[in-house]
Amino acid sequence: MKHSVIKIAAALAVFAMAGCATRPESISASYVSYEKYMGQECLQLITTMADARAQLAKFSSMQDSKANLDAATVFLVLVPTSKLSGDSAGDVAKYKGEVEAIETAQIKKSCKAGSQ
Secondary structure, eight states: OHHHHHHHHHHHHHHHHHTSOOOGGGOOOOOOOGGGGTTSOHHHHHHHHHHHHHHHHHHHHHHHHHHHHHHHHHHHHSOOTHHHHOOSHHHHHHHHHHHHHHHHHHHHTTOOTTOO
16 A cells, blocks of 8 residues: 555656646757758848847746746646746747858858857
């Protein structure tokens, strides 16, 4: 009987942890074509990159907060709050993809930091 309770508790803990929000660094980038940015000049790409990185930082911070909250609530009530309220994983993946695409466009256009 005691072993059954332990097995059930362990199974519930594994199930609850599986539903937790993913850390931003573990989220893969979504594919975004660099062609989307090839019409921009190097200076525009620098500005666009700054905007994309700011959005990535914002959504990564939000996702990290969700992951931290999930860890706390799973410990207390065995239910990750992100399952109820959602998380920002999709936005993190999107902006990681945007950053990669802009970087590729900058390389293809031979842009240098601070160039026009």
